Structure formats: C-alpha cells, structure tokens
Amino acid sequence: MSKKKTTKKKLKIALVGLTSCEGCQFAILDLGAKIIEVFQKVELVEFKLIEEEPITAKYYDLCFVEGSAITKEQIKLLKYLRKKTKKLVVLGNCAALGGVWEIKNYQDKEKTIRYIYRHYTTVPNPDIKEVDNFVKVDYTLPGCPINAEEFLQYLYNEINALPNREYDKPVCYECQLNKNECLLQKGEICFGPVTRGGCNSVCLNSAQGCMACRGLLPNANYESLYKLLRKNHTDKEINKWLEIFGVRDDWEKNLKKNKKLKK
Amino acid sequence: MKIKINHIAKIEGHAGFVGNILNGDVKSAKIEIKSSARLIEGLLIGRHYLDAPIITARICGICPVIHNLTSIKALENALDIRPSADTLRLRKLMLMGQVIHSHGLHTYFLSLPDFFDIENDLNFVQKTPAQAQLALAVREFGVNLVKIIGGRTVHPIRSVIGGFKVAPTKQEIGDLSIQAKDVLPQAIELANFFKSIKYPKFKRKTEYICLKNKNEYAIYDGHMTSTEGLNIPVKKFAHNIKEIQKPYETVKRANWDNNWYMVGALARLNNNFLQLNKQAKNIWQSTGIEMPDYNSFHNILAQAVEMVHAIEEAIKLLLKMQVKSIQADIKPYQVKASQGGAAAEAPRGTLYHYYELTKDGHISNCNIITPTAQFIGNLEEDIAHFIPNLKKLSKTEKKKKIRMLIRAYDPCVSCATH
Numbered sequence: 001m002s003k004k005k006t007t008k009k010k011l012k013i014a015l016v017g018l019t020s021c022e023g024c025q026f027a028i029l030d031l032g033a034k035i036i037e038v039f040q041k042v043e044l045v046e047f048k049l050i051e052e053e054p055i056t057a058k059y060y061d062l063c064f065v066e067g068s069a070i071t072k073e074q075i076k077l078l079k080y081l082r083k084k085t086k087k088l089v090v091l092g093n094c095a096a097l098g099g100v101w102e103i104k105n106y107q108d109k110e111k112t113i114r115y116i117y118r119h120y121t122t123v124p125n126p127d128i129k130e131v132d133n134f135v136k137v138d139y140t141l142p143g144c145p146i147n148a149e150e151f152l153q154y155l156y157n158e159i160n161a162l163p164n165r166e167y168d169k170p171v172c173y174e175c176q177l178n179k180n181e182c183l184l185q186k187g188e189i190c191f192g193p194v195t196r197g198g199c200n201s202v203c204l205n206s207a208q209g210c211m212a213c214r215g216l217l218p219n220a221n222y223e224s225l226y227k228l229l230r231k232n233h234t235d236k237e238i239n240k241w242l243e244i245f246g247v248r249d250d251w252e253k254n255l256k257k258n259k260k261l262k263k
Numbered sequence: 264m265k266i267k268i269n270h271i272a273k274i275e276g277h278a279g280f281v282g283n284i285l286n287g288d289v290k291s292a293k294i295e296i297k298s299s300a301r302l303i304e305g306l307l308i309g310r311h312y313l314d315a316p317i318i319t320a321r322i323c324g325i326c327p328v329i330h331n332l333t334s335i336k337a338l339e340n341a342l343d344i345r346p347s348a349d350t351l352r353l354r355k356l357m358l359m360g361q362v363i364h365s366h367g368l369h370t371y372f373l374s375l376p377d378f379f380d381i382e383n384d385l386n387f388v389q390k391t392p393a394q395a396q397l398a399l400a401v402r403e404f405g406v407n408l409v410k411i412i413g414g415r416t417v418h419p420i421r422s423v424i425g426g427f428k429v430a431p432t433k434q435e436i437g438d439l440s441i442q443a444k445d446v447l448p449q450a451i452e453l454a455n456f457f458k459s460i461k462y463p464k465f466k467r468k469t470e471y472i473c474l475k476n477k478n479e480y481a482i483y484d485g486h487m488t489s490t491e492g493l494n495i496p497v498k499k500f501a502h503n504i505k506e507i508q509k510p511y512e513t514v515k516r517a518n519w520d521n522n523w524y525m526v527g528a529l530a531r532l533n534n535n536f537l538q539l540n541k542q543a544k545n546i547w548q549s550t551g552i553e554m555p556d557y558n559s560f561h562n563i564l565a566q567a568v569e570m571v572h573a574i575e576e577a578i579k580l581l582l583k584m585q586v587k588s589i590q591a592d593i594k595p596y597q598v599k600a601s602q603g604g605a606a607a608e609a610p611r612g613t614l615y616h617y618y619e620l621t622k623d624g625h626i627s628n629c630n631i632i633t634p635t636a637q638f639i640g641n642l643e644e645d646i647a648h649f650i651p652n653l654k655k656l657s658k659t660e661k662k663k664k665i666r667m668l669i670r671a672y673d674p675c676v677s678c679a680t681h
Contacts, residue, residue, distance in 0.1 A: 113300070
C-alpha cells in the first residue's frame, strides 16, 4: 500500500545545513542538470541554497541534515526537524562523525577559542557532537564531502520505494579494483582497510592515503592495521591523522574491543 | 521603521540583516552573521603543517580550491619552495575552474532570480530555460576542470605543498580542451544576457582593492593595487589590515587604513580590466560602463565577464599542456622554523593565509583573512546608501531589494566566520 502512495504523491524533501562548509550541498548542486531533473520528481520543500520561501511544511518524508549542531538554536532546529520528518538522513562527515571541528575536542577548547577571539566573546564553544547525539538518525551518507552519486542513488531508491543499504565493504576493496598502488605497503598512513567504502577510493586514486572520513567499519581487523602502521609511525602521528575527520575516538574504542576479543 | 531579515537564503552560510530608519534617515544597517565559529585557526595550532591545506579547504565548500592553494602558497613561502612551471600551470588551471563554477552558481542561480523577482530557483529555471542551459553547461566545465586537475571538485586532493601528487593524462587534457572551446560561446552568450538585464541605479564611491600582476589578469599572485592608487606588496598590506573583534560576533571585520573597502570580481575589473582576455574585454567594453564602476550590483556582470575570461585562459593553459606534456612533481624541501604568508584571488576577493612553523614543522601561529570579512563593512555602507532609494516601496519590497544587493555581493559567510 505504501508503494502505491509514493508513486501517487511526490516525496516531500528537506535539505538543511547546520554548521559546515556546505560542501556536501555543493557536491549535490555540482550534479548540475542531473539533480535539477531529480528535484522535479520530488517536492523540494526546504533547500535554502536555491530557494527563499518561508517554512510552511508540516511534514517531510525525508530530511537531509548536513553539518554540526553547535548553537542552541541548531539543536532546537534539529529536534524540530526530527519531529516533522519520517526519515532523517545525515549528510557528510560533520553530521555523521563531528567533522574537522571535532579536533577541538582533543585540545583545550578554551585555549582554542581564545587564540581566535582574544578579547571577551559570547561565541558558543561547546564540545562537538555528532547529530545522532541529539536525535535518532535513520541513514548515513558519509564522507568529506559526500559522494554525490551515492546521494543520487539513495534518493532514486527512495522515490521508487526501493530498499537502501549502507555500503559495507572497505575503501581497500574499491582501491584494489581501481588498481592503485598500495600506500600502506610503501609505509604511508592509510586507513583504507578499516574505513567504510562507497567513495570509489577517490583519495587513493589521487595518491592520498585514506583519512577515514567515511567512518570505520564495525567488524574490521583494527589490530593488524595498527601493528602495520606502528612500524613506521608513532601513536601521536596516527592519532593526529584520525582527529582530522573525527574518528580518533571510534578508532581507540574499536582497537580496545579488538584486543579484548583476542584475549 | 525597523527592517529585519532573519535569514538571507541563497548565500553560503547563515546571515540576516537589521536596519533602522528614522524619518527617512538610515540610522543603522547591519549584517548579522549567524554562522557559528568553527575555530579553524585555533584547530591548526600545534598541528603538523601538512594538515593545513587539507583542513583549511574545509572552511568553504564552494571555494575550497583557493583555501587549499593559498595555504599551500603561504607554506611554500615559509619553507622557500619554488614550485615548477608545470605545477604553476596546473594550479592556475584549477583556479580558473573554481572561478567558473563558483561564479556560474552565484550569477545565475543565487543572484539573478532576484532581478526577476523569483524566490525559487526551480521556478527560475523553468522561466528562463535557455539561460539555465547555458549556466549549467558553463558550470559543468568548471566543475570538471577542478575535478580532473584536483582529483575532486569539492575539497581537491592532488594539490599539495611543493606540487601535485598526480597530473592529468594527455587524454584528459585533450578532452578538457575540446570542452573549453565548446563552452566559450555559451559563456559569451550568458555574459551578454547579463549585460542585457536591468540593474538598479546605484552609485557609491569606495576603494576597490585586489591583486595586480604585470604579466596577466591577477588571480594566482601579484601585489596589492586599488582604485585609490594603492601599490604595495601583499605582505605589507596583510600586516596592516585591522581585524575588528566584537564580543558577540563570530566574524572579524577587516579594515584598511580605517576604511571599509570592496574586493571581488568588480574590484578586479575596476583595477585590471585591460588585462582581460580578448572576448571578455570586448564584452565589458561594449557595456559602455564608466570606469571605475561604482555600482555594486554590477558585481554579477563582472563575474559573468570573468567566466568568459577564465575559459579563454583555460584554453591557453590547456594548449600549452598539449604542446608539452605535463608532469606531476613535488619539489623536495627541508622543514625549518619559519614564517610565511600569501594571497590569491578567491572568486569573492583577495584571500590571505599566514603561518609560523616550529623547527619540526608544527604550526605555532596562523591567520586567515577572507574576502567576505573584508567587504561586509562596505556592504553595510552600500545598504545604508541604497535604502533612501527605496522610499516609495512597501516593507516587503524594501526587504527584497536589500536582499538583492546583499546577494549581488556574493557573500560567503562560512568563509567569513571560519
């Protein structure tokens, strides 16, 4: 019955940006004519990058959220969106894993803000938290930025009431299909073996080691990667690398779990 | 009367506007920056210098290329690295791509609908299908250019300190060259369309500042120039910009010589239009606009002309690469205690990055001054000057016109706060 309903009525879609570089939204717009065509097939209720109409919708089928909730207003907005939407999908590294700004969680954040605002400031400076700390998340389109083709596929499936499934192979898998030279074997840092793929190993294709921006896979072999990395790199180097896309905390947690299981 | 706009859509980041008018006099006109601070400079302190071009690219999703490259240039200045001629060509090509796709988005999709009083781009696309096709085609070329040179459009991967990790193949260069030639007439047609639209009558004298380079229309490097006769090195200029911090504001407005000033496409045209490539120059000259042009609304016309220039420039650069194949190389260098800054022209104006490094390559100091932080003060003065022209309009119409002026500036609030 639900299938009938979706073919009859256009899906109501919202695309909302919190604190971010908005690069995921631009990656979507960069699809050009393709995305304009898809947008005609849905009812795009909210997308502040291309429209200025007041918010009137009482219900969304799908709400995409990009960015981090930093201010009280943003947390309020997030909760409000959750109430109005059937499904909430997070877009990109900031919403899914905290983003680059999460580096501050590993610093003395008072010092970090003081460095920029030397005088008295009322600028909010909370710890950076992923969106799922505030509201329930139904689906994640990860990456910094997202893979826009993956977004398109997701939306296409939703429009046609087809199932969506998160990509569960590591970046390493796609990297090998792309016949890239293995950077780990060269002694460089790369998190390809434990990072969720679906990016077509875009960084490795440009000889950049994987920084795990798409997040870690739940059941990968963290310990063997750690041992390999430790041959050429210090713990500090490894941790700093993982701080960039907010995965250091997950890595440390998973590594511990891996070790425990082995015992 | 109070004019309040809570959220200005169709700009990068979050901002609003508040103006107070008393008996016809504008008492105040303020842009309210609502993007929250991400503390980018603070995050970089203590981190390894190689992280800077990766992290600073994330300041902005529409102009990551310029943050990445300005950061790289600043660090290369610090470490005395002179990139190869091939690297410089690839960087310039990537910058042309960014100018094209950023301007392509802003001119047609973000700003132009205001001139037709349409609030939703999807309706605007239906209303002007021919121009939509042109804008999409031109933009697609810009997107492709960055994607192929940088490895990805949003947040490039291949450009690093010292050079490039990977160079485009001969085939890719050939394909881009064909695309560039195809798209040039479309960009010209689009620019002519921008020439034909009616711009509000507006004029306010201000100082237009940008880079100048004796060899070319300055985007990648140069020294500082202005419509008021400024002629100094970047270092001296950047050193003397005053950044003003207010307790409640996330943006630090930049001020030069105690004055607000204007940067961006119109600033570049006002200072350097004689150096535009041929077709671009023809279009600008055919407008008959008196120079310097003090009508801020013409910023989108200037951007449309710059798109033509950038495609012509890309054709030239690509041709050179076809004649002599291009190599990816990364110049070897020694890390040392050092300091260095650099400037480049972002789509929205001159961008500065500055870094200090410890002897083991950790960042001990850094500063980033973005175009939007530089022109907000000028924008507010423009709005205050513009409001009296709107006397006969209703409040809703007034708001629309103010939004139109704000959007013509192409503010990037994410950059401004960073």
